[in-house]
Amino acid sequence: MVSVIIISVLEKGYLLFYDIRIMAKKKQYAIGVDIGGTNMPCSLVDDKGKILRTIEKKTLPEQGADSLALRISESVKELLTYFKGRLKKGTILGVGLGVPGILDHKRGEIVTCPNLPGWKNVPIIKLIKQKLKMPVLMDNDANCAVIGEHWIGAAKGTKNAILLTLGSGVGGGIIIDNKIYRGSHGVAGELGHITIVAEGALCGCGNHGCLEAYASANAAARTAKERLRKEEVISTLREKDINKITAHDIFLHAEAGDIFSKNILFESGKYLGMGIATFANIFDPDIIIIGGGFSDAEKYLLPAAIDEAYKRAFKHVMDKMKIKKAKLGNNAGMIGAARLFF
């Protein structure tokens, strides 16, 4: 133990007295929840970022916010029950939420969630606190992912890092000077919603030509379907019901040698590269990390993306900046959400 006594005497005669004792640190824990469109894993995470146990329930967004808050509190209670007696009392600091939407941090509300239809101005923090007598914090899901990757993943040790999560959409998170950057109103980092094709395809956000409308898993599936319907291309994807083709199908067919599928992925990668070039020239970061389920197709996406980014961004940045796949996979969100407490 270190004890420090500081006495400050100001001119007017005030006496300030501080006694700061830094105790030997007890191991601490937090619970991180990653609210996805389908599933909602809830993990107990220690203060080194290690996941001790995960409970996964369905998100079921159509059942509304109260039902979601109930299922989150059930997951948390199950974790608390499991660890009762195994962990020291008072060492679980609270519940961190990764939410896939635009948040109002002051009010503790979800303003809107593109992937949870009908979720507008939901006081999620209040709803969960009513069910759990624990502190609750939240952040955008991509912010949680980049916090996790910066803590113990691909961006560990970097000062400025950008994360792009490629899934049904394209999310983003920004680390500046070792801290998450949330902007002036808590909404910064919507990196999927930058215009890269001025009059391009309609995006879920209502804008045209967003990066998300070209480099997401949904965009790849849309492009493949459109071409298979309109053009006389040869592809093993024709063996499937065209309406049901997913980005994962495209990846599997590419792996099996289908040229059409490979080209769709190379094209996604090319647009991803335009985004990477844009973020390179804006942020000049140490690293840009590519995460999310669609990044499993990295073997097609990344070479095309890196090639395009080199064509477009300043060489001085590209030569020094790293581009890497995310390291924590699906766990980044829970780990980052828990990190909000440490």
Add this chain to the structure above:
Amino acid sequence: MVSVIIISVLEKGYLLFYDIRIMAKKKQYAIGVDIGGTNMPCSLVDDKGKILRTIEKKTLPEQGADSLALRISESVKELLTYFKGRLKKGTILGVGLGVPGILDHKRGEIVTCPNLPGWKNVPIIKLIKQKLKMPVLMDNDANCAVIGEHWIGAAKGTKNAILLTLGSGVGGGIIIDNKIYRGSHGVAGELGHITIVAEGALCGCGNHGCLEAYASANAAARTAKERLRKEEVISTLREKDINKITAHDIFLHAEAGDIFSKNILFESGKYLGMGIATFANIFDPDIIIIGGGFSDAEKYLLPAAIDEAYKRAFKHVMDKMKIKKAKLGNNAGMIGAARLFF
């Protein structure tokens, strides 16, 4: 005068004693130089951002770096001579340079300047220090401009601010958490070089479809010339030599009622709006400031830009973010360059 006494007693028995006296602050000054493609104003600036005197020489980039360093040191010496005896000794802290290029801050070098052809790896700091026995600092010119605007201009009092300078190119500067953001290798803020039209017009940087290739003064002039040559449009601009049309001509003709000229400016504004939307969604800043000579056409550019940005960016950001014209005009660069010392 305020006197603070701090006594720290550590457990091991060390006694630390500080006596900090904050003296009544002497007024201080710095010299700011804004190295432009044509002119190079050099100002003595006080610690409140007030310009006391400016000396302007030509940049003459074709004469090389040594010649430029000589002319900068001459301007500085003229200022020092003028103020000799009028200012207290030791109160002029140094010379700050605003440089229109990519800088290597560690080496004190200009890596490359798109608008100063042939300027590669120029040790500008060393060259000037050889001629002046004074501290010399530098930053990118757009960084200096946003530092100036944040200090005493349109972004005063904001925490997160973005500046776009519309001139022959489009420059950018980023203030995050009240500090200039330079990135990991000193090159951040190249906001003119983001792809907004995937396969669009060639930009000076070698990329296609950059914001600069659509929203700069040069881009407006290029578009006007192309259309007047290829299309049968009616415009009073036809009274001029088409090859010599500038953005300023377009502005003057718009002011005189020429519809074609107005539409060219509205179109520039529309693309500017795509850039604004992109920066709004990425940074969620307090304010985006539009500066540079071409922003004098704000009456056409800004309404179109704001309209387009509202269509494209998240409403939650746009409703809270301000979009304003820069306040310091051509002085922002010198003021910001001097500010590097305060």
